[in-house]
Amino acid sequence: MNDFYISNLKKNAKIHFIGIGGISMSGLAHICLKEGFCVTGSDSGSSPILNRLEKAGATIYKGHDAQNCVGADLVVYTAAIKDDNPELVYARENNIQNIERSIFLGGVMRDYSDCVCIAGTHGKTTTTSMMSHVLLAHDCDPTILIGGELDEIGGNYRLGKSGCFLTEACEYHSSFLEFFPKYAVITNVDADHLDYFRDLDHIKETFAQYAALPGKDGFVLVCGDDENAMDCITKTDATVITFGIDAKNDIHPCAVYTKQQQMCFELETEAGPLSVQLQVAGKHNLLNALACFAVGKAMGIAPETVKRGVESFTMVHRRFERKGMLNGALIVDDYAHHPTEIMCTLQAAKSIAEGRVVVAFQPHTYTRTYTLLTEFSKGFYDADEVLVFDIYAAREKDTGLIHARDLVQKLQANGINASYAESFESAANALKSQLKAGDILLTMGAGNIFKVGEMILE
Numbered sequence: 001m002n003d004f005y006i007s008n009l010k011k012n013a014k015i016h017f018i019g020i021g022g023i024s025m026s027g028l029a030h031i032c033l034k035e036g037f038c039v040t041g042s043d044s045g046s047s048p049i050l051n052r053l054e055k056a057g058a059t060i061y062k063g064h065d066a067q068n069c070v071g072a073d074l075v076v077y078t079a080a081i082k083d084d085n086p087e088l089v090y091a092r093e094n095n096i097q098n099i100e101r102s103i104f105l106g107g108v109m110r111d112y113s114d115c116v117c118i119a120g121t122h123g124k125t126t127t128t129s130m131m132s133h134v135l136l137a138h139d140c141d142p143t144i145l146i147g148g149e150l151d152e153i154g155g156n157y158r159l160g161k162s163g164c165f166l167t168e169a170c171e172y173h174s175s176f177l178e179f180f181p182k183y184a185v186i187t188n189v190d191a192d193h194l195d196y197f198r199d200l201d202h203i204k205e206t207f208a209q210y211a212a213l214p215g216k217d218g219f220v221l222v223c224g225d226d227e228n229a230m231d232c233i234t235k236t237d238a239t240v241i242t243f244g245i246d247a248k249n250d251i252h253p254c255a256v257y258t259k260q261q262q263m264c265f266e267l268e269t270e271a272g273p274l275s276v277q278l279q280v281a282g283k284h285n286l287l288n289a290l291a292c293f294a295v296g297k298a299m300g301i302a303p304e305t306v307k308r309g310v311e312s313f314t315m316v317h318r319r320f321e322r323k324g325m326l327n328g329a330l331i332v333d334d335y336a337h338h339p340t341e342i343m344c345t346l347q348a349a350k351s352i353a354e355g356r357v358v359v360a361f362q363p364h365t366y367t368r369t370y371t372l373l374t375e376f377s378k379g380f381y382d383a384d385e386v387l388v389f390d391i392y393a394a395r396e397k398d399t400g401l402i403h404a405r406d407l408v409q410k411l412q413a414n415g416i417n418a419s420y421a422e423s424f425e426s427a428a429n430a431l432k433s434q435l436k437a438g439d440i441l442l443t444m445g446a447g448n449i450f451k452v453g454e455m456i457l458e
Contacts, residue, residue, distance in 0.1 A: 004099060004107035009037065009074065016072040017041035018087050020060065021050050024168075025078060025101060027145040027157035031108060033057050034159050042068050042087060052155065066090035073097070076104045079173040080395045102175035105145075105167065109180045112143065113163035116295060117179050119210055120187030120229075121203075122341045124168040126319050127187055127288040131166060132158070134292050134309030138301050140164050148318055148335075169210070171203065172196060176210050183298050184214050184238070185221045185291055189228035190340050195367035195396070200228070207232040214238040219298040223287060224249040243294040244287065251294045256286065258351070267293065269303040276307050279314050282348030318450065320348060324457045328437025329355070331453045337364040337446040339375035345444065346382035355438030356384040360427060360452045362445030363391045363404060370402040377410035383442075386411060386418040387427055392447030428455035 009015075015032050017025050020041025026049045032039050039058040042065070043050060050060050061068045066086045069075055075091040075098040083089075091098040099107075109115045116135075118128040125148040133152060135142040142164040146156050169176035169184070172193045189207050191200045207229070211220050216237040222229050224242030233240055243251035253265035254273070263278045263286050278285055289310040296306035315321055318335045325331065336345045342361075349357045359380065363369040369376065369391055380386050388404045388411070404420055411418035421427040431452075435441060443453040 004103050005110050006032075006035070006104070006107045007111055012036065012038060013073040014038040014040065014071055015074045015076060016069050016087070016091075018064065018075065018077040018081050018085060019043055020053065020058070021045070021047050022078060023049070023147050023156050024105070024145065025076070026050075026053060028076070028101070028105060028108065029053055029058055030056060030157050031143070031145075031159065040068065040072070049156075069094075069096065074099070076101055079175065100175075100178075102170075102173075102178040106178035106180060109165055109167075112165035114165070114183070114299070115179070115181050116164070116166045116183040116185070116299075117169035117176065117181035118167070118185045118187070118291075119169035119171060119176055119207070120185070120223075121171070121190040121192050122338060122344070123187045123284060123288055124170070125335070126285070126315075127185065127291050128166060128168045129315075129319075130285075130288050130310055130313045131292050131295060133313045134296060134301065134306050135164060135166060137305050137309035137312065142166050151314075152312075171206060171210070174206050174209075177206070177213070179210075179213065181214055182218045183221065183295055184211060184218065185295060186211065186226075186229045186232060187223055187287065187291055188226045188340075189232060190338065191372070192338050192368065194371040195365070204228060204231050208235055211236040211238070221291060221294040221298060223291070225287070239298070241294045241298055243290040245283075245290075249290075251290050251297065253286070253290070263289075265289075267303065271303065274303055274307055277311060279311065280320065281352055282320075282344060284344040284348070320345060323450075323453045326432065326456055327435055329435035329439040329441060331441050331443070331457060333443045333450045333453050335446055336444050337368070339372055339379035342376075342379040342444065343382070345442065346380065349440050349442055350382045353438065353440045355436055355440070357382060358431070358435070358439060358441045359383045359386045360389065360421070360431070360441065360443045360449060361386055362389040362443075362447045362449035363407060364446040365394050366391055366396050366398060366402050369404075369407065373402070373407060373410060376407055377414050377416075380411060380416050380418070381414075384417065386416060387421040388418060389421045389424070389427070389445075389449060389452075392445060392449075394447070424449075424452050424455060428452050432456055 021043035042061040141160040141162040143160040144158040145167040225244035242249040255266040
C-alpha cells in the first residue's frame with residue numbers, strides 16, 4: 001500500500017528527478033514547482049520539455065552524476081532507471097528517501113478529492129486528452145497530467161486549483177496500483193509488456209486489482225465490448241458503468257455513421273437524443289468518446305457538456321497527427337506500437353485515404369517484437385506497403401533474438417507488401433518520389449520514426 005504523501009514533505013524541500021525530461025516526470029516536476037518545492041533533475045539530452053522546466057525554475061543537469069543528488073531531500077526515479085544509476089546509488093548510500101515515479105504520483109493524488117485515472121493497454125493518452133477537453137468544458141479547473149503533448153493545455157500538464165485530478169494510469173510494472181482513483185477507467189485489456197507480465201492472465205489479475213482501488217464510494221468505467229476488460233471487474237465494490245458500441249452497455253450509441261470523414265454517433269440521454277460529430281476518425285476514437293460520456297455520467301457532468309468537450313478534441317501530438325502534405329500526399333505520425341493499435345490506426349487511415357496507405361514502421365523493444373511477432377505479422381492488412389525499420393531498443397539490449405528482417409519475412413509470408421528499410425534518410429528520399437496525391441504515409445511507432453516524416457517534409 002502506497003503510504004507516501006507529498007504534503008508530508010517539509011516546506012522548500014529539494015526534490016531531484018532522475019530522468020526529468022520524461023513526459024510524466026516533467027509534469028510532476030512542474031506540480032512540485034507550483035507547490036513551492038526546490039526542483040532539480042537530470043537527463044541525457046536536451047529538449048523543449050527541459051527548456052520549459054528551466055524557465056519555470058528547475059535546475060537541470062545533463063547526464064547522470066552522483067553530485068546531482070547532493071543536498072536532495074527526496075529522489076524520484078522511473079521504472080526504467082537501473083539500480084546501478086550513480087544518482088540512485090548515491091541516494092541509497094546516503095539514506096536519502098527515494099521512490100519510484102508511480103508512488104510519487106500516487107502521493108500527489110492524495111491531495112485531490114476527485115481523481116480520474118485512465119487505464120488500458122491501448123488509447124490511454126488519447127482518451128485522457130479527450131477527457132481533458134471535457135473537464136475544461138465543464139469549467140472545473142482540473143489538474144491534468146498526460147503522456148503526450150496536447151495543444152489545448154499547451155503541453156503535457158495543466159495546473160488547476162480544484163480537487164479534480166486527471167491522469168493516465170499505466171499498467172507497466174503494476175504502476176497504477178500505487179494510485180488513488182475515485183473514477184477508474186479501463187479502455188481495454190490486451191497482451192503487452194510481456195517483459196514484465198507472465199501472460200495475459202497476469203495482466204488481467206493486475207487490472208482486477210486496479211478495478212478494486214476506487215472502493216464502494218467510487219466508480220469503474222469499463223468497455224463492455226472488451227471481454228478481457230470485463231473479466232477484470234468481477235471483484236470490485238465500486239459502481240460499474242459500462243460503455244461500448246453494443247446495446248448491452250450502459251453508455252452506447254443508437255446510431256453510428258461517418259460524415260466528412262469524421263466519426264459521428266447518436267446517444268439517448270435523459271434530456272433526449274444527442275448527436276455527436278467527432279473531429280477524429282476511427283472506431284477506437286468512438287470508444288474513447290463513449291468512455292468520456294461514461295466518466296461524465298459518474299461525475300454528474302451534463303451530456304451536452306461532454307458533447308462539447310469531445311467535439312472540440314482534434315488530436316494529441318503523435319496520435320494520428322497530421323504533419324503536412326507533399327505532392328498531394330498526407331503525412332501522418334502515430335504512436336501505435338502494438339498489433340491492436342496498428343490495426344485500429346490503419347483502419348482509420350484506410351477510411352479516409354483516397355489513394356494508397358504506406359506505412360513506415362519502427363518496432364518498439366525486442367521483447368514486444370519477439371513475443372508478439374505473429375500478431376504483428378497480421379496487423380498490417382489495411383496497408384498497401386510497409387517499410388520496416390530497425391527495432392527501437394528503448395530500455396532493452398539487443399541479444400540477437402529478433403531482427404526487423406524477421407518481421408518483414410512474416411509480413412511477406414502473409415501476402416503483405418513489406419520490405420526492410422536500411423535508414424531513415426534513404427527511405428525518406430525514396431518516398432519523396434513515390435508518394436502521390438491521395439496517398440497517406442503513416443510513420444508509426446513509439447520511438448523516433450517521426451523523423452522520417454520530418455525529413456520528407458523538409
